[in-house]
Structure formats: C-alpha cells, structure tokens
Amino acid sequence: MSTGVSPIYPINPIVETYSRLAREYDDEANFLSCWGRASERALSAIRLREDYQVVVDMGCGTGRAIYALASAAPQHTQFIGIDPAENMCRIAAQKAVEQKAVQIRQGAFEKIPLETASVDYLYSILAFHWVTDLAASVAEIARVLLPNGEMDLFFIGRDNGREFIQKTSAIFLKYMGPALLLDSARLRKQLTRGAASELFSKVSESPRLSVDESFTTYYDTLEGHWSWWVRVEGHFVKIPPEKKDPCDREVREALQSLAEPRGIPYTIHELHVKLRRSNVLY
Numbered sequence: 213m214s215t216g217v218s219p220i221y222p223i224n225p226i227v228e229t230y231s232r233l234a235r236e237y238d239d240e241a242n243f244l245s246c247w248g249r250a251s252e253r254a255l256s257a258i259r260l261r262e263d264y265q266v267v268v269d270m271g272c273g274t275g276r277a278i279y280a281l282a283s284a285a286p287q288h289t290q291f292i293g294i295d296p297a298e299n300m301c302r303i304a305a306q307k308a309v310e311q312k313a314v315q316i317r318q319g320a321f322e323k324i325p326l327e328t329a330s331v332d333y334l335y336s337i338l339a340f341h342w343v344t345d346l347a348a349s350v351a352e353i354a355r356v357l358l359p360n361g362e363m364d365l366f367f368i369g370r371d372n373g374r375e376f377i378q379k380t381s382a383i384f385l386k387y388m389g390p391a392l393l394l395d396s397a398r399l400r401k402q403l404t405r406g407a408a409s410e411l412f413s414k415v416s417e418s419p420r421l422s423v424d425e426s427f428t429t430y431y432d433t434l435e436g437h438w439s440w441w442v443r444v445e446g447h448f449v450k451i452p453p454e455k456k457d458p459c460d461r462e463v464r465e466a467l468q469s470l471a472e473p474r475g476i477p478y479t480i481h482e483l484h485v486k487l488r489r490s491n492v493l494y
C-alpha cells in the first residue's frame with residue numbers, strides 16, 4: 213500500500229473532517245443521501261476508453277468509484293486514487309488487496325503526486341470545490357495529463373443548496389456573526405460556470421474543453437438531510453458551544469418548513485468540466 217501518510221501539504225479543516233468521518237463514509241445513510249446519489253450519477257456518466265493506460269481519481273475518498281471502474285476495465289489499465297485525508301486513503305487502500313490494478317496515494321489537487329505527462333484520464337467526483345488554491349490545482353492537472361489526455365471533473369457550483377442557504381443564512385448570521393459566517397463560506401470555492409470555463413481554459417481550449425452545469429433537486433426527510441448537513445456542512449460552522457443547541461433547533465425548523473409532499477428539497481448545482489481528445493491523430 214502506498215498511502216504516504218506523512219502530511220505533504222498544509223492540513224486544512226476540510227481534510228481533517230473528511231479524515232475523521234472516513235469510517236462512516238460508506239454508511240448506507242450517506243450513500244442514500246443527496247450526495248451519495250449525486251456521486252453515483254457522476255460515476256454513471258464516466259466512460260473509460262480501452263486504450264487508457266493510467267486513470268486517476270482525484271479526491272477518491274473511500275474508493276467507491278475507482279474500484280467500480282477498475283472491476284470492469286481491461287487488465288492493462290492502471291488506476292491511481294488520490295486523496296489528502298489520511299483515513300480515506302487507509303480505507304481505500306485496504307480494498308486494493310482485492311483489486312491489484314488500484315493504487316492509493318495521499319495527495320491533493322494542489323500538489324499531485326504523479327509524474328509530468330503521465331495520465332491518460334483524470335476524473336474527480338465532488339472534490340474540486342474543496343481546493344485551497346485554484347490556480348495551482350489547475351496547473352497541476354495540466355502538468356500530469358498527457359498532451360491528448362482526457363478529464364471529467366464533477367464539482368459543486370456557486371448556486372448549490374440555494375433553498376437551505378436562503379432559509380438558514382439569517383439564523384447562522386444571528387449565532388455566528390458576519391466575520392465567522394464569511395470565513396466559513398470562503399472554505400468552499402463557489403465558481404459560476406463562466407468562472408470555471410475561464411479557469412480551465414489554462415488546461416485547454418474549446419472544442420477539447422467544455423463546462424456544463426446542471427441543477428438537480430433531491431428530496432429527503434429532515435433526518436436524512438440533517439445527517440450530512442451537520443456533519444459535512446456543519447464542520448465549518450464555528451458556533452460557540454453554548455449557542456449550538458438553540459441554533460440547531462432554529463435551523464431544523466427552517467429546513468422542515470421547506471417540506472413538500474415528496475420531502476425536503478435540496479438542489480445541487482453541479483459543474484462538469486470535460487476534456488476530450490482532439491480529432492488530430494497522434
């Protein structure tokens with residue numbers, strides 16, 4: 213196993229939280245939540261070419277996608293899963309005993325632990341919005357991809373979760389104050405489709421590169437949403453301990469007030485950055 217568990221990049225609170233929650237990441241509740249469903253939807257859009265030699269999953273988490281893809285791929289395809297969260301890497305690496313085509317390494321978009329021009333296909337599901345340095349991350353992607361390499365990045369856009377945000381912003385402002393609330397919001401990169409197109413134009417130009425966006429509404433119970441909301445979004449909500457219970461109560465009431473017959477809606481704004489081969493034969 214090659215997880216290289218020494219910290220090779222500055223630790224950040226997002227990565228620490230993912231590492232702490234890694235053991236629960238494969239729980240059914242997470243899988244059935246809007247995030248689990250969005251991950252599966254992205255995975256089902258991935259098509260591997262027969263001639264790929266090296267396929268990389270950035271922000272691979274516990275490795276659900278990479279092992280699913282590796283199990284249906286030709287033997288010559290090598291898979292490398294990369295994640296900055298130590299415990300995510302450990303869990304993903306344990307599964308490599310069964311699937312020898314997969315290697316797991318600790319690393320991040322900002323500093324990808326791979327040789328220059330070594331990757332045929334790079335994909336990432338719901339991780340790129342967590343990068344701390346957009347320019348460095350894009351430069352790293354461009355560095356590791358082969359000249360005619362391909363890519364699919366699925367990540368969250370600026371208008372994500374608008375129903376929850378509209379309902380809860382005033383409550384978080386009341387309990388956190390403007391400075392903390394702003395700090396929290398800044399932890400996630402919130403790109404529009406236009407900003408993503410401009411950013412990735414450094415990797416390649418149209419027609420090889422395109423950026424699509426989608427808005428998909430997922431319905432769930434309050435408990436279903438709450439399990440990820442408090443764990444995944446909640447980790448950056450630095451509310452003083454004595455204010456936590458009353459804040460939680462108000463937030464739950466606000467979310468419940470969104471309920472429709474199908475459940476409580478949450479709309480994921482997803483950006484999909486696609487890089488495809490040019491028609492020129494190399």
Ligand SMILES: C[S@@+](CC[C@H](N)C(=O)[O-])C[C@H]1O[C@@H](n2cnc3c(N)ncnc32)[C@H](O)[C@@H]1O
Pocket residue numbers: 226227230231251270271272273274276277294295296297300319320321322336337338339342343344
């Ligand atoms: C929502 S999980 C997605 C995991 C997996 N791709 C899936 O779909 O189940 C986000 C993952 O991104 C990782 N991550 C956070 N910051 C990252 C960074 N800067 N570069 C790469 N991955 C990062 C986290 O550790 C976490 O495993």
